[in-house]
Amino acid sequence: MLIQQLQEQLKQACFEDFDAFSNAVLQHDKQDSLQTVLACGLRCSNLSQAFALAYRCALQALVPALKQDQWASMCVTEREGNHPKQIKTQLNKQGCVSGEKSFVTMAGLSEQLLVICKQGEQGGQPILKAVLVNADQPGVTVTLMPAMNMLSEIPHGVLSLEDAQGEVLNGDGHSDYSRVFRVLEDTHILLAASCLILNQAYRFKLSGVMQRALGLVSFLLSLKLQPCNWLSVQLAAGFDQFSELCEMFEPFLGQCGAEFEARWYKDKKIFSLASGARQARTDKALAELLNR
Incomplete structure (x- = not known):
C-alpha cells in the first residue's frame, strides 16, 4: 500500500512556489498528520517548504481542534x-x-x-x-x-x-503543550526532510539514496506519536539515520540544480542549531524511562 501511494505521489510535480505549497497544505485533511507530511512532503521544492509543512502538521497533531484551512x-x-x-x-x-x-x-x-x-x-x-x-x-x-x-x-x-x-485549553501549558510540541515537531520535520530527499532521488535516479530514504520514511511512518519519552528515544535513532542519508545524498546535489544545492546547504543549518536542545530532550527522556 505504501509503495503504491509513493509511486502515485512521486509522479506529481513539485510546488512551483510558496503560495502553491501553502494552498495545498491548507486544503489537505490533516487528521492523520504524518500522512499529510508524506503526501505534501514528496512535492516540496526545498527545506523551507518542508519545515513549514512539518510545523503546521505537528500543531494539528498537538491540537486536533485547530482549523485545518488556516496556518x-x-x-x-x-x-x-x-x-x-x-x-x-x-x-x-x-x-x-x-x-x-x-x-x-x-x-x-x-x-x-x-x-x-x-x-x-x-x-x-x-x-x-x-x-x-x-x-x-x-x-x-x-x-x-x-x-x-x-x-x-x-x-x-x-x-x-x-x-x-x-x-x-485543558492541561499544563508546558508538559502537555510546549514540551510535547517540540517532539512532535522533530518527528514531522524529520519525515518532511526525508520525503524531500526521496523526491529528489526519484527525479534524478539516485537509486542508493532512494533506497536509504525510503527506509527512513517507512520507519518514521511507523512511529506512534505518544508517549513523548519513547518517541524522543526513537527519534534519536531517526536523526542518526538522517545524518547518514544526508552524507549519501549531498555528493549528488549538483544533479539537483544550482538553486536547490545552494538552498539545501543554507537551510540545512537548522538541524545543527536545534541539535543541542534535541539531545537534551533525548537525555531527559532516557533518564525518566530508566528511573521509572
Whole structure:
C-alpha cells in the first residue's frame, strides 16, 4: 500500500512556489498528520517548504481542534527565554492574555496562535496554560522580523498581546503543550526532510539514496506519536539515520540544480542549531524511562 501511494505521489510535480505549497497544505485533511507530511512532503521544492509543512502538521497533531484551512503558530519564546520560569505573558481570570512573544514562526500568516502563558504560581512554580488566540482581533499585534539567512520563505515576528481573548485549553501549558510540541515537531520535520530527499532521488535516479530514504520514511511512518519519552528515544535513532542519508545524498546535489544545492546547504543549518536542545530532550527522556 505504501509503495503504491509513493509511486502515485512521486509522479506529481513539485510546488512551483510558496503560495502553491501553502494552498495545498491548507486544503489537505490533516487528521492523520504524518500522512499529510508524506503526501505534501514528496512535492516540496526545498527545506523551507518542508519545515513549514512539518510545523503546521505537528500543531494539528498537538491540537486536533485547530482549523485545518488556516496556518497556526506555537508562541512560547519570550525575551528571557522559553523555560517555564521565564514565561511572563499573563492569563487573567477572564481568559484574556497580555504579554509579548519575541520569536514566532509563521508570524503574519498564522490566524491561530497557541500562546503559552502564566496563570499564577503554586509552591513557587509557575502555573502555565495554553490559550488558543485568534490573530484577527483587537489586542493582537504582529511585527514581522527581517528574513533569516536560512528557511527564508518562513516569516518570523514578535507577537504583542493586550487583553486578547482566547480559549484556555485543558492541561499544563508546558508538559502537555510546549514540551510535547517540540517532539512532535522533530518527528514531522524529520519525515518532511526525508520525503524531500526521496523526491529528489526519484527525479534524478539516485537509486542508493532512494533506497536509504525510503527506509527512513517507512520507519518514521511507523512511529506512534505518544508517549513523548519513547518517541524522543526513537527519534534519536531517526536523526542518526538522517545524518547518514544526508552524507549519501549531498555528493549528488549538483544533479539537483544550482538553486536547490545552494538552498539545501543554507537551510540545512537548522538541524545543527536545534541539535543541542534535541539531545537534551533525548537525555531527559532516557533518564525518566530508566528511573521509572
